[in-house]
Amino acid sequence: MESDQRLSSFFISKKPFYLPVGNEIELAEIAYSHCLPLLLKGPTGCGKTRFMEYMAWRLKRPLFTVSCHDDLSTSDLVGRYLIKGGETIWMDGPLTLAVKNGGICYLDEVVEARKDTTVVIHPLADDRRKLPIEKLGIILDASKEFMLVISYNPGYQSVLKDLKPSTRQRFIAIDFRYPDEEHERKIVEIEAEIDHGLSANLVKLGRMTRRLKEQGLQEGASTRLLIHAGKLIKSGIDVNLACEVAICQPLTDDEELLNGLKEMIKAVF
Amino acid sequence: MNVGPNEKRREDALKNALIQIFYTDTIGSCHVENAVEFLRPIPNEKIGQILRLVRLISGSVSDLLAFSFMENCSKALEYLDLDQMEEWVTKALSIYEAQGLHPATEFLSRPHETALSFGNSKRVATLEDVAGKLSILASGLTERTIRFEPSNTPFTDGETVYLPRTFSRFRNLEENLLFLKISAIHKISQIRFNSFLAPKDILIKLFPELDELKSEVDRPGIVHLLNILSERFKKTDILNLYSLIETIRIEKRLEEDFNGLKRDLFSFKNNLLKSIGPENSLMGNDAISQIGRFILMNYDPKFLPKDKSLRGYVKRLLKRNSTNIDSLNTLKFLLKNQNVINTLPLKGPFFYVGTINLSKLEIKILERRKKLEKKFVEILGALIVKNQCKGPLKKELEKASKDLKNTPSITDDIDSALAMVFQKGHCKDKKDSFLNCEHIILHENQDLLEKLKGVGREIMEDLGKIPSSYVSSTLDLATGYYDPTLLLDSKKEEAPSFLFFSYPEWDFRRGDYRENWCTVKEMHSNRASGNxxxxxxxxxxxxxxxxxxxFELMRQDFMCEKRQKDGQEIDIDAYVEAYTDLKARLSPTERLYYRLKQDRxxxxxxxxxxxxxxxxxxxxxxxxxxxxxxxxxxxxxxxxxxxxxxxxxxxxxxxxxxxxxxxxxxxxxxxxxxxxxxxxxxxxxxxxxxxxxxxxxxxxxxxxxxxxxxxxxxxxxxxxxxxxxxxxxxxxxxxxxxxxxxxxxxxxxxxxxxxxxxxxxxxxxxxxxxxxxxxxxxxxxxxxxxx
The missing domain is CATH 3.40.50.410 (von Willebrand factor, type A domain)
Incomplete structure (x- = not known):
C-alpha cells in the first residue's frame, strides 16, 4: 500500500507544457516502442528535462529523475539496505524502481557522475535489458514499458567531463538546441505568463547574448533564464533589474561582459 | 623682456637650479635660458615640485625629455594638479623606456589627454569608456566581432567602427557618452541593415544613365555608384547625403526592434535640438532641411516633408521592408534637383551620422567577397565530399565542372547552385546516386547545408547571384588532381643531427592515406637571450x-576517497551499509574509511x-x-x-x-x-x-x-x-x-x-x-x- 502510494507520486498527472520544435516527440515514442534507450544532449535550460516530463505524462509512465553528481554511487541508483527498528529492509533505488514498475529512469547531467557508476546502466541499455542487483543476488528483467534516458550538455569545455564511447554507443541521441525565435517566444510567453511584446523582447535579448561566445561568454542565456526574467517582471520587478538579476548575473562575473550585457538590456527595453 | 627686480631674482634662481641639474657644459646656456622662459609662468608654490620632476627626468632618462617636459608643463598645469602631474611624468618615462624619445615627447605635448584619463575635464566622453560595452552590444546586434578605432569623423568600413577618440560638445558627460553611443549604433546599424551592399545590376537599372557604372564590373556596387556620383557632382557630400537618407531607414528599423535604443535616440535628439538653439539652420525649406527636421523630430508625422513627391520617398523608407535601394532611389530623386546640390554640404547637427570612407569600404567589401567565395567553395566541397564522390560519379563531376566553365551562366540562388552541382553530377541510375538533392538534406548534413545557405545569402547581398565560377571551382576542388610537378619537389635536408619522421597524409578525394607522404624534421627551436x-x-x-x-588552488584540490580499507576517518555511509549488511546476514565490506588524498x-x-x-x-x-x-x-x-x-x-x-x-x-x-x-x-x-x-x-x-x-x-x-x-x-x-x-x-x-x-x-x-x-x-x- 505504502509502496503504491510512493509509486503514484512518480506519475505526472498534470500535462506539462511542452512545445515541440521538431520531431523529437515522434522519435522518443518510436524509441520507446522499440525499447531503445535515449540520450538527450543540448545546452542547459533548453528544455531537456521538461521534455522528459512531458513524455512521461504522454506515455503515462512514472518518471524517476536522478540528478547526477560525482559522488553518486551504484547503491544510490540500484538500492541499499536500511535499518529500521533493529531490522534491515531493502530500499529500491530509482533505477530499480523504474525497472520494476516499467517507468522511465532519467539520469540528468550524466557526465557529472563518475564513469564507474555509469557502467551500471550498460546491461540495461542494450538488448539484454537486465539489471543485476548484487546485494540481493538477483537479476531483474526490465519490462517492455521501462525506458532509460540520459542527458548531458556537450558544451562544457572540461576534458574531464565526457561520456565513454562504450556508454554513448547504446543510445538513440536527440540533439536539443534552443528553440527558434518564434517557438521560444511562445514558450516564454506561456511559461512566464507575460504578454507577447515582452516575451519577444526577452527572446531578442536572449538571442543576442548567445552571440557572445567569441567575446568570452561560455554560454548565452537559456530559455529557462528568459522565463525567470519574465516571471520577475510579471511580479512587478523593474524590467532592467529583472533582466540583470535573472540573465546577466547568472551568466558571468566578468565586469566588462556584465557592462556589455547591461548595455544590451538597455538597448532592447 | 623687461622684468622687475623680483622677477629677475626668480629667473636667476631658476637658472642656477637648471644649471645644477643639466651642467651647462653639456647643453649650452642658451638652452637654459629657453628653459627659464618655459618655466616663467609657473607659480612660485609649484616651481619646487616642477624642478624636482625635471631632475627626475633628466637624471633617470634623458635631458631632451626633460626639456620637452618643461616646454609643456605650464600648459599641463591647466589640466593637471601636481599629483596628477607626477603620474603624467611617470607615464612619459615608461613610454620613453618602451618606445623611445619621440613617442614620449609626443605624449608630453598632449597633457589634455592625460587629463581626460584623470576625469579632470568632467564632461569629456572617451572612446575608451564606451568601446568595451559597445563591442559586446555590437556582437549582439550583428553577430560579428566589431572593433572600435579612433578617427575624427565617425564612419565604418564594415568591420571596424571609427569614432572620435574624445567628445565634449555637449554640456555634460552623459550627453557626450550618449553621442558616442548613438554614433556607434548608427555605424553598427549600417552594417546590420546593409547600407553598403547591393548587386550591381540592380543599381544599373536604377541609374541607367550612368554608363561608367557598367564598366569595372568587379567593383562593389554601391561604392562604385557613390564614387561616380560624387565625381559627377564634384561633391563628396553626396556620401554624407546618402548616409543621412539611410539614417531614416536604419533608425526606424532600430526603433521598431529595440525600445531602449528608441528612448536613447529620443533623448539624444533632444540634446541635439537644445545644443543647436533657435538659430539652427534646419528652419529652411529646402529638401535636405526637411529631411533633417524629420529625423531630428523623431519621425513625427507632422514633420514629414511638405514636398509631396519627397514625402512619398521618405514614407517608403519608413516601411519595414525598405532596403538600401529605396534610399538610393531617394538620393536619385534629390540629385535631380539642382537646389539640393547647391545646399550641400549638410549643415546642422548631423555630425553623428558621420561620413562614408569609400576606399576603406571597398577594400573590406572585396576582402569579404573573397572570404565568402572561399567559404562557399569549402562548404560546398565538404558537402560533396560527405556524399563520397568516387568512381564513375567523380568522372561525371569532372565533366560537370568542365561544362560549367564553358557556360557563363549564373545562378540566382543557392538552390539552383546546388542543383547545378548535384544534378549535373547525377547518376542516371537512381539507386546508385547518393548525390541527389534529397540525400544531402540528411540530418547530418543539415548544419552544412544551412551554413551554405547562409553564406549564399551573404554572397547574394553583394552580387545578387552565385557566380557559376564559384560552383565550378568547388567541383575542381572536389575532383581535381594534383599538379604533378609539385610531386617532383623534394628538397633534401642534410643535417645529421636532426631527427626525421615520415607520416601519411589523408587525401579525402580518394578516401585513403598517401603513405609516407610527409617528412617531419624535428629539431630544437632557436634560442635567444634577453629579458x-x-x-x-x-x-x-x-x-x-x-x-x-x-593554479595553487587547483593543486590543493583534495579528493575524498571513500570506502577505503584504511584512512583518516570512518566513512559513515560505508559503515551504515556494512552494518545493515551484517543485519541482513550478508558479508559486510571491510572498506569503512575515507581518505583525503591530494588529487593527482x-x-x-x-x-x-x-x-x-x-x-x-x-x-x-x-x-x-x-x-x-x-x-x-x-x-x-x-x-x-x-x-x-x-x-x-x-x-x-x-x-x-x-x-x-x-x-x-x-x-x-x-x-x-x-x-x-x-x-x-x-x-x-x-x-x-x-x-x-x-x-x-x-x-x-x-x-x-x-x-x-x-x-x-x-x-x-x-x-x-x-x-x-x-x-x-x-x-x-x-x-x-x-x-x-x-x-x-x-x-x-x-x-x-x-x-x-x-x-x-x-x-x-x-x-x-x-x-x-x-x-x-x-x-x-x-x-x-x-x-
Whole structure:
C-alpha cells in the first residue's frame, strides 16, 4: 500500500507544457516502442528535462529523475539496505524502481557522475535489458514499458567531463538546441505568463547574448533564464533589474561582459 | 623682456637650479635660458615640485625629455594638479623606456589627454569608456566581432567602427557618452541593415544613365555608384547625403526592434535640438532641411516633408521592408534637383551620422567577397565530399565542372547552385546516386547545408547571384588532381643531427592515406637571450599573482576517497551499509574509511604553437607572452607539459621545433627557446598533429591534451589548402582522439567559426578576438579545460 502510494507520486498527472520544435516527440515514442534507450544532449535550460516530463505524462509512465553528481554511487541508483527498528529492509533505488514498475529512469547531467557508476546502466541499455542487483543476488528483467534516458550538455569545455564511447554507443541521441525565435517566444510567453511584446523582447535579448561566445561568454542565456526574467517582471520587478538579476548575473562575473550585457538590456527595453 | 627686480631674482634662481641639474657644459646656456622662459609662468608654490620632476627626468632618462617636459608643463598645469602631474611624468618615462624619445615627447605635448584619463575635464566622453560595452552590444546586434578605432569623423568600413577618440560638445558627460553611443549604433546599424551592399545590376537599372557604372564590373556596387556620383557632382557630400537618407531607414528599423535604443535616440535628439538653439539652420525649406527636421523630430508625422513627391520617398523608407535601394532611389530623386546640390554640404547637427570612407569600404567589401567565395567553395566541397564522390560519379563531376566553365551562366540562388552541382553530377541510375538533392538534406548534413545557405545569402547581398565560377571551382576542388610537378619537389635536408619522421597524409578525394607522404624534421627551436621573460612577468604582475592563486588552488584540490580499507576517518555511509549488511546476514565490506588524498591530476598537455609567417609581429609576441605566463602557472600545478612549434614548407619540409620537451624542466635553455620563437613559413597542420600525437603516446598520463595555438587555418605552399588541408587536419585530429588525446584549439583567426567546429568539435575550440588579450585567455582556458 505504502509502496503504491510512493509509486503514484512518480506519475505526472498534470500535462506539462511542452512545445515541440521538431520531431523529437515522434522519435522518443518510436524509441520507446522499440525499447531503445535515449540520450538527450543540448545546452542547459533548453528544455531537456521538461521534455522528459512531458513524455512521461504522454506515455503515462512514472518518471524517476536522478540528478547526477560525482559522488553518486551504484547503491544510490540500484538500492541499499536500511535499518529500521533493529531490522534491515531493502530500499529500491530509482533505477530499480523504474525497472520494476516499467517507468522511465532519467539520469540528468550524466557526465557529472563518475564513469564507474555509469557502467551500471550498460546491461540495461542494450538488448539484454537486465539489471543485476548484487546485494540481493538477483537479476531483474526490465519490462517492455521501462525506458532509460540520459542527458548531458556537450558544451562544457572540461576534458574531464565526457561520456565513454562504450556508454554513448547504446543510445538513440536527440540533439536539443534552443528553440527558434518564434517557438521560444511562445514558450516564454506561456511559461512566464507575460504578454507577447515582452516575451519577444526577452527572446531578442536572449538571442543576442548567445552571440557572445567569441567575446568570452561560455554560454548565452537559456530559455529557462528568459522565463525567470519574465516571471520577475510579471511580479512587478523593474524590467532592467529583472533582466540583470535573472540573465546577466547568472551568466558571468566578468565586469566588462556584465557592462556589455547591461548595455544590451538597455538597448532592447 | 623687461622684468622687475623680483622677477629677475626668480629667473636667476631658476637658472642656477637648471644649471645644477643639466651642467651647462653639456647643453649650452642658451638652452637654459629657453628653459627659464618655459618655466616663467609657473607659480612660485609649484616651481619646487616642477624642478624636482625635471631632475627626475633628466637624471633617470634623458635631458631632451626633460626639456620637452618643461616646454609643456605650464600648459599641463591647466589640466593637471601636481599629483596628477607626477603620474603624467611617470607615464612619459615608461613610454620613453618602451618606445623611445619621440613617442614620449609626443605624449608630453598632449597633457589634455592625460587629463581626460584623470576625469579632470568632467564632461569629456572617451572612446575608451564606451568601446568595451559597445563591442559586446555590437556582437549582439550583428553577430560579428566589431572593433572600435579612433578617427575624427565617425564612419565604418564594415568591420571596424571609427569614432572620435574624445567628445565634449555637449554640456555634460552623459550627453557626450550618449553621442558616442548613438554614433556607434548608427555605424553598427549600417552594417546590420546593409547600407553598403547591393548587386550591381540592380543599381544599373536604377541609374541607367550612368554608363561608367557598367564598366569595372568587379567593383562593389554601391561604392562604385557613390564614387561616380560624387565625381559627377564634384561633391563628396553626396556620401554624407546618402548616409543621412539611410539614417531614416536604419533608425526606424532600430526603433521598431529595440525600445531602449528608441528612448536613447529620443533623448539624444533632444540634446541635439537644445545644443543647436533657435538659430539652427534646419528652419529652411529646402529638401535636405526637411529631411533633417524629420529625423531630428523623431519621425513625427507632422514633420514629414511638405514636398509631396519627397514625402512619398521618405514614407517608403519608413516601411519595414525598405532596403538600401529605396534610399538610393531617394538620393536619385534629390540629385535631380539642382537646389539640393547647391545646399550641400549638410549643415546642422548631423555630425553623428558621420561620413562614408569609400576606399576603406571597398577594400573590406572585396576582402569579404573573397572570404565568402572561399567559404562557399569549402562548404560546398565538404558537402560533396560527405556524399563520397568516387568512381564513375567523380568522372561525371569532372565533366560537370568542365561544362560549367564553358557556360557563363549564373545562378540566382543557392538552390539552383546546388542543383547545378548535384544534378549535373547525377547518376542516371537512381539507386546508385547518393548525390541527389534529397540525400544531402540528411540530418547530418543539415548544419552544412544551412551554413551554405547562409553564406549564399551573404554572397547574394553583394552580387545578387552565385557566380557559376564559384560552383565550378568547388567541383575542381572536389575532383581535381594534383599538379604533378609539385610531386617532383623534394628538397633534401642534410643535417645529421636532426631527427626525421615520415607520416601519411589523408587525401579525402580518394578516401585513403598517401603513405609516407610527409617528412617531419624535428629539431630544437632557436634560442635567444634577453629579458623578455622578466619583462613579461613584470608587465603582467597583477595577473601573475591571480594566476598563482588560481593554479595553487587547483593543486590543493583534495579528493575524498571513500570506502577505503584504511584512512583518516570512518566513512559513515560505508559503515551504515556494512552494518545493515551484517543485519541482513550478508558479508559486510571491510572498506569503512575515507581518505583525503591530494588529487593527482595526472594530466599531460602538449602545446603546439603555430609558427607560420602570418604570426609575425604582434601575434608572435602575444603567443610568447601567453606561454611565459602559462608555463609559470603550470609549474605550480605540476602537470606534465611540453611545448612544441611547427611550420615548414611543402610535404618534405615540415619542421617541428622542440621548445620544451616533456622530460625537460623549465630551465634557462627552455626559457631562451621561448624567447627565440619566431614566425617562419606555412601551416601544414596534419603532420605536426600526427607527430604530437606520437609524442603524447609516449607520455604516461590519464588525460592527454593537445592544445593548438594558432592564427589561421591549415595551409601550405603546395596543394595543401582548402578542403584538402581541412580534411587532412581533421583526420589527424581524429587519429589523435583514437589514441585518447583530447585536442583543443585556441585561435585568433576571425574566420575560425567556419572551419574549427568541423575540426575540433563545437565545444573544443575558443576564439580570442583580440590578440592583446591572449595572455589573459590562454591560462584561463587551460584552467577551465582541466578542472
Amino acid at each position: 623578455f621573460i622578466e619583462t613579461t612577468l613584470r608587465k603582467y604582475k597583477g595577473q601573475v599573482e591571480t594566476l598563482r592563486r588560481q 591530476r595526472d594530466i599531460a598537455v602538449l602545446f603546439l604553437v603555430d609558427m607560420s609567417a602570418s604570426t609575425e609581429g604582434w601575434v608572435n609576441q602575444a603567443i610568447k607572452e601567453s606561454l611565459v605566463l602559462l608555463t609559470h602557472a603550470i609549474e605550480l600545478v605540476g602537470d606534465q607539459y611540453g611545448i612544441y612549434g611547427f611550420s615548414g614548407m611543402r610535404r618534405t619540409g615540415c619542421q617541428y621545433f622542440i621548445i620544451k620537451d616533456f622530460n625537460e624542466g623549465l630551465t634557462n635553455t627552455v626559457k631562451e627557446r621561448i624567447i627565440g620563437i619566431t614566425s617562419r613559413d606555412y601551416t601544414r597542420m596534419g603532420p605536426a598533429i600526427r607527430h604530437s600525437t606520437n609524442k603524447l603516446k609516449e607520455v604516461e598520463a590519464r588525460i592527454k591534451i593537445l592544445l593548438v595555438l594558432s592564427d589561421g587555418k591549415p595551409e601550405d605552399y603546395d596543394e595543401y589548402k582548402g578542403p584538402y588541408a581541412i580534411e587532412d587536419t581533421r583526420m589527424a585530429l581524429f587519429e589523435a582522439r583514437q589514441y585518447g588525446v583530447k585536442p583543443f584549439c585556441i585561435t585568433i583567426d576571425k574566420e575560425a567559426r567556419s572551419y574549427l567546429p568541423r575540426l575540433y568539435g563545437a565545444a573544443n575550440y575558443i576564439f580570442v578576438p583580440d590578440v592583446r588579450l591572449l595572455h589573459k585567455r590562454v591560462p584561463e582556458i587551460y584552467r577551465v579545460l582541466t578542472t
